[in-house]
Amino acid sequence: LDTVLNQLVGTLDASGAAIYFSESGGFKLRGVSKELEDSYLPEFMPYGAGIPTYVLRESRACRLSIQQDLEGDRVASGMFMDLDNRSKHLLRVQDMPPYRSEICLPVFYGTQILGVLEVGWKRPQAPLAYDVNVLEVICDYLSIQLVGMASSLRSRRTAELGRSLNVLRDELFAYLDDPVAASRAVSAEICAVLNCHFCPVEYDASLDAYVIDFEGGSRVALPDDPEKLFFSTTAPAARLGAGPDGFGASVLGGTSAEDLKHVRITRVDESMPMGGWLRAHGLPCQGLYVDTGIEAGRPRSEGDGKHSSDAIVPASVAKGPTTRALLLRDGSQEPIDDLEYDYLVHLAHDFELIYEGESQKREERHIAQTLQIGMRNSLGDVPGIATDSVYLSATNSALVGGDFYTLIRLPDDCAVMILGDVSGKGIEAASMSALVKTALTAYAWEGAGPARMARSLNSMLMGFSRVETFVTAFIAKIDLKAGRATYCSAGHPPTMVIRPESMPLGGGEARGGEVELLGCQSGVIGAFEGMVYETGAFTFAPGDMLFMYTDGTIEARDRTGAFFGEQRLRDLLLSVSGEGVSGICGKVLGELDRFTESALDDDIALVSLEFLRGRS
Structure with missing residues (x-):
């Protein structure tokens, strides 16, 4: 991809080029020309934000002029103008491209959107209609290659997550009698693979409240019981990226969240009340909340559905990694996608079997x-x-x-x-x-x-x-x-x-x-x-x-x-x-x-x- 983008920049005498793939929840940066290697480019833009969303809605190549409003040396806000229909649109600072003008066009395979291609100039100019035609022809040619590439990237990610699951299974077995070491090993692997913050949610008896422990530093008290905060609202759809080509389908195996007996997983994002609360307290605001179903020294909250229990589980019985945790990403990162969600469901399933003494049943299954x-x-x-x-x-x-x-x-x-x-x-x-x-x-x-x-x-x-x-x-x-x-x-x-x-x-x-x-x-x-x-x-x-x-x-x-x-x-x-x-x-x-x-x-x-x- 980078080679193709470098050739495009040379051919059109541009300042840089980038391509975003359409993935679960938004557009992810997948390639840049060498001119932009030291420049800021948004790594991920959710659907509804940024230039890619506008181009997708227009379903055509767009010639754009980018305007930045500066406060000192800092970009305070911005907007872009569509030179073909003379319309203006606001642009978030975090979605700002490093250009003054650009051509942005969608890449389709049939009716399936694969992504968007951006070619830009750091000097103000009106991109030529001829350049637009050249890029449209190139995108038509690239679309066939990009289908295979998107599938290859997904397969590579699937293999990576599969290897991580094997590592985590070994860790859980290795530290079966040492829950502290197990929690440390599991959280480190998850953070590395998912590029997220692992934040335990613990009950603080002195406050009579649950607190979020953010990277072993600040401890922020939750405004209510986790049960009400995370499971009383509807989580985002679990299959946002599913498409007719199957890119959005799970390929890790047959386990689903419905198969879990005790562990529960729910999504958190900025559109939810809890996501807004996290952002307001300076914490990463999107990801997953995981409840392992184990409670140490405190009864379950009432109204817990199929997981309800009036019994207090002694701390000595509550073996295993942290009982509750938030896996969080910053708002500038992509949300947890479906493949990563399935990865955690599989991990939760293994956790249940191991810590309930059902490892033999897992092998038989x-x-x-x-x-x-x-x-x-x-x-x-x-x-x-x-x-x-x-x-x-x-x-x-x-x-x-x-x-x-x-x-x-x-x-x-x-x-x-x-x-x-x-x-x-x-x-x-x-x-x-x-x-x-x-x-x-x-x-x-x-x-x-x-x-x-x-x-x-x-x-x-x-x-x-x-x-x-x-x-x-x-x-x-x-x-x-x-x-x-x-x-x-x-x-x-x-x-x-x-x-x-x-x-x-x-x-x-x-x-x-x-x-x-x-x-x-x-x-x-x-x-x-x-x-x-x-x-x-x-x-x-x-x-x-x-x-x-x-x-x-x-x-x-x-x-x-x-x-x-x-x-x-x-x-x-x-x-x-x-x-x-x-x-x-x-x-x-x-x-x-x-x-x-x-x-x-x-x-x-x-x-x-x-x-x-x-x-x-």
């Missing part, structure tokens, strides 16, 4: 959810093949990942088995795996062989110039009549053919159990143009099994750092294969769970096929 996710990876019903599978995602915040598999029934007693792993974790990997799975399924129905399917997918992924994703996959085309299969293993861990110990009908020499590794290997898909993909083949008899897995299986580590490894997997499969295919993946997963002590750190997909027909 997580496993149930991941198993449900795994069921979406369906294995089709193919006569002559019995199946077993399991999928477990290591991404706690999203419960989805990049591993996928499918079994496709084709005519003439044929089938195609696909198991793949898209690089990365979470929602991005899951969305890409859906695309890859759909493409491979289409290639299978076209009758393509495994190596050709891999080549076609590689060409498709290389065509996405902005997608830095690669795929490992095992693709097998199975002929049940012939008892033969061809396959392509593209950067994937070697698939195993299990030939269990058996006794032939009518006597004869018994066949000892063995596990054969399919050794024909090719490179990953989506990394390089012109990658060569080779075809391998194997035969199978009735009772033989095909066992496929993603790399998280053999790369699982125990507490000493040792890998689970290929040999340990082969020995395990040979020992349990005599019991049939049903449940074999669950047995492998159970052994992995014991080996890692329930600390798997990668997505895992396991699939096993038993051939009920084949070469005798």
Whole structure:
């Protein structure tokens, strides 16, 4: 973005350029030209304020003249004039751009507003209509790129918040018996990630009132009970930024504020009475109020709804971080957005489970959810093949990942088995795996062989110039009549053919159990143009099994750092294969769970096929 803005400034002989993205609650600065790096620019302008709001309402490029009223060396007030319709409008000092004249125009993608672009001059002048036309053409071109960029920024923020949640979970577990240290660690992490002030709200017995402790310095007494101040009024809408493109939707997971049993979270902003009171007392005036539902030495206020309780909880029982707190930002900052709100809801949910002694329930709930996710990876019903599978995602915040598999029934007693792993974790990997799975399924129905399917997918992924994703996959085309299969293993861990110990009908020499590794290997898909993909083949008899897995299986580590490894997997499969295919993946997963002590750190997909027909 900065590169584009620098080029615009040079082309139009301007003094600077900036771009704001339309986000939850207002416009956030996302890029500046190098000329403005040392200049003041508003970091955030809420809807209803500043030049971006005016331009959005006009829905056109605007040529503006900026006027500043000075008191000494300080800007006291300002206004801007629309040179096209000669209208004048007041401008808050904090929303003042560093220009005397500018062109400001909206950037749309279809009907969706993406943001506004400002190009300005520090000298008074009337911007040319030709310059406006140039910028309009550039914005039309940029809009396609900006859609992807907005999504990328949101994904990056999602990943950042997801990592922070993992850190906070560790902190809460680490300081389970030290609530003071837990409160200190949690508040420090929240302040760093959300760029806010963490202000405990505590009961002061000497004042018989609740007070706000602002950064360990000033203590300001609240005018009333927190229950009446924060929960007797309607908070701002929780989904201000939601749009048809889904930018405003939660992507951190399925937990919502309604799922919380004790913790309550409500928004605070300048439009609310409490926000105005905070501003009048010189405190940051927008953010969130959090009530953990724990009360030390004092009964809950009456009228507390579902959280009402007449019991006094002794201080010795009230373990955990600060029971009440305000997370506040200055009026010049953006309000807490929906993604950050969901982040705190998830943190509150974890807090409840941990401090109620329900950590085990959380794990069971997580496993149930991941198993449900795994069921979406369906294995089709193919006569002559019995199946077993399991999928477990290591991404706690999203419960989805990049591993996928499918079994496709084709005519003439044929089938195609696909198991793949898209690089990365979470929602991005899951969305890409859906695309890859759909493409491979289409290639299978076209009758393509495994190596050709891999080549076609590689060409498709290389065509996405902005997608830095690669795929490992095992693709097998199975002929049940012939008892033969061809396959392509593209950067994937070697698939195993299990030939269990058996006794032939009518006597004869018994066949000892063995596990054969399919050794024909090719490179990953989506990394390089012109990658060569080779075809391998194997035969199978009735009772033989095909066992496929993603790399998280053999790369699982125990507490000493040792890998689970290929040999340990082969020995395990040979020992349990005599019991049939049903449940074999669950047995492998159970052994992995014991080996890692329930600390798997990668997505895992396991699939096993038993051939009920084949070469005798």
